[in-house]
Amino acid sequence: MAMVSTYCPQFNGLRRSCPKLDNAQPQSFLQHINSQLRLSSSRKPCRAVIAMAGSGKFFVGGNWKCNGTKDSITKLVSDLNSAKLETDVDVVVAPPFVYLDQVNATLTDRIEVSAQNSWIGKGGAFTGEISVEQLKDIGCKWVILGHSERRHVIGEDDQFIGKKAAYALNEGLGVIACIGELLEEREAGKTFDVCFQQLKSFADVVPSWDNIVIAYEPVWAIGTGKVATPQQAQEVHVAVRDWLKKNVSEEVASKTRIIYGGNLDTISFVVLEEVASKTRIIYGGSVNGSNCVELAKQEDIDGFLVGGASLKGPEFATIVNSVISKRVAA
Ligand code: PGA
Numbered sequence: 001m002a003m004v005s006t007y008c009p010q011f012n013g014l015r016r017s018c019p020k021l022d023n024a025q026p027q028s029f030l031q032h033i034n035s036q037l038r039l040s041s042s043r044k045p046c047r048a049v050i051a052m053a054g055s056g057k058f059f060v061g062g063n064w065k066c067n068g069t070k071d072s073i074t075k076l077v078s079d080l081n082s083a084k085l086e087t088d089v090d091v092v093v094a095p096p097f098v099y100l101d102q103v104n105a106t107l108t109d110r111i112e113v114s115a116q117n118s119w120i121g122k123g124g125a126f127t128g129e130i131s132v133e134q135l136k137d138i139g140c141k142w143v144i145l146g147h148s149e150r151r152h153v154i155g156e157d158d159q160f161i162g163k164k165a166a167y168a169l170n171e172g173l174g175v176i177a178c179i180g181e182l183l184e185e186r187e188a189g190k191t192f193d194v195c196f197q198q199l200k201s202f203a204d205v206v207p208s209w210d211n212i213v214i215a216y217e218p219v220w221a222i223g224t225g226k227v228a229t230p231q232q233a234q235e236v237h238v239a240v241r242d243w244l245k246k247n248v249s250e251e252v253a254s255k256t257r258i259i260y261g262g263n264l265d266t267i268s269f270v271v272l273e274e275v276a277s278k279t280r281i282i283y284g285g286s287v288n289g290s291n292c293v294e295l296a297k298q299e300d301i302d303g304f305l306v307g308g309a310s311l312k313g314p315e316f317a318t319i320v321n322s323v324i325s326k327r328v329a330a
Contacts, residue, residue, distance in 0.1 A: 056280040058296075058323040059213050059303035061114065061176055062093040062310025063144060063284075073099050074106070079313025081108045089303070089323045092142050092176075093310065097130055104139045114142030114176065117150065120163040132171045143168050144305075146178040146198065148219045158201035165212075166205040174211040176305060177202050178284070179240075183220035191218075192239050199240065203248050213280045214240060215305040221285025223307060230294050230301075233283045237300035245276035289318040296322040 068076070073095060085091060094114035095103045104113045115135045123131030135143065145168065146161040165175050179198040181191045195216065206212065216236050221228050228236075283295055284305030295301055303323075310316045 056278050056302055057088060057090050058326065059090045059092070059280045059282055060316075060320045061091075061142075061144070061213075061215070061282070061303075061305045062316050063116065063147070063305055063307050064093065064095050064311060065116065065149070065307060066096055067311055068096060068099060070099070070102065073103060076311065076313055077103055077106050080111060080316070081106075083313055083317035084321075085110060085317060086321050086323050089320050091320055094142070094144055094176075100135075100140060101138050112141040113139065114144055114174075115140050116144050116147070118143045118145070118164055118168050118173070120160065121167055132168050132173055135173065136171065140173065142174040142176055144176045144178065144215075146202070148178065148180055148217060148222055152182070152219065158198060162201045162205040165202055166207065169206055169208065169211055172211075174213070175206075176213050176215050176282075178215045178217050178305070180215075180217040180219050180222075180285070186218065186220065191236060195236060195240060196243050199243055200247070209244075209248060209275050209279050213282060213303075215282050215284050216240060217284035217305060219285075223286070225286050227286040227288075227291050227295075228283070230298050233295060234298040234300055237281045237283070237298070237302075240281050241276050241279075241300055244279055248275050287319060289315040292319045292322040293325045296325045 064073075064076075080093070091111045092114045093103065093107070093111055094116045097115065097117075100113060100115065107113065115130065117130070118135055119126055119129040119131045121131075123129070123133055132143070143164075145165050146156075150156045151161070165177060168175050179195045181194040185191060185194050199214070202212070216233065218228055218232075218236075220226060280302040281300060282303040282305050283301050284307070286308075287295065287304045287306045288309040292304065295304070304319055306316060306319055309319060
């Protein structure tokens with residue numbers, strides 16, 4: 001028990017560093033883990049704590065959608081290059097395909113570049129499509145998949161989106177996997193069902209969750225100026241994390257061979273918690289420079305996917321820097 005009261009986790013940016021198995025005594029191991037992972041009974045192991053349930057780094061993506069010209073994008077890149085961005089945030093922007101190369105060649109290395117879509121497999125005779133190999137060729141690191149505009153305007157279904165995600169991940173691209181309910185689905189009390197179904201279609205096919213960031217974007221909040229309240233967003237983020245814990249991590253736990261001379265149940269528990277805790281769950285839908293701070297304070301909101309407000313460099317920088325509000329003073 002003395003271990004619990006004196007133990008204080010180490011932070012690397014916003015990450016809580018993992019315990020070293022070989023340093024932990026078997027009897028105190030569970031207590032180590034409890035104090036590092038998101039367990040309601042043990043959220044305050046010491047006073048210098050960040051308000052972040054996930055152990056991943058804060059992540060902010062700018063989705064420029066089908067906006068911009070060579071000139072406006074040159075200006076946006078120049079504003080981003082001169083912006084002061086907090087260091088403990090992964091920052092990614094997703095320009096339209098035709099400007100990806102221009103942006104990648106002129107944007108600071110501090111910010112990574114994402115595509116807004118990719119084809120389900122290797123390139124070839126697929127008029128109008130862009131392959132993952134081509135994206136990698138021009139230095140793209142991420143792709144946004146399952147965005148509501150592709151689901152509801154273009155008509156992509158869960159299966160098609162899942163195939164794209166699996167292919168992109170297998171080829172080494174990171175995937176920003178979007179989920180979210182329509183207004184009528186929320187009003188019918190189906191928010192969780194819809195989000196879990198969309199999550200399942202990713203979970204059924206993806207090879208691993210290491211390079212996935214989940215973006216919860218309620219459709220009624222996208223581009224409408226009607227942002228979810230911090231409580232509405234937090235409620236879904238917690239549910240998504242719990243779903244991962246129950247449905248993804250168990251599978252990982254059962255597949256992963258772990259050799260350790262201690263209590264096997266304890267180790268399984270660690271793996272169960274780990275995917276859910278490490279996977280970043282970011283919020284999207286009318287995020288701007290004024291509402292980001294209150295949203296960022298929510299424990300299970302690990303960052304943002306930003307549309308309209310990402311087209312203005314200084315405002316996007318403000319959103320990136322909302323990470324500051326996650327740090328709780330000692
Ligand atoms: P919005 O878009 O910030 O303009 O609402 C978010 C998104 O579609 O990712």
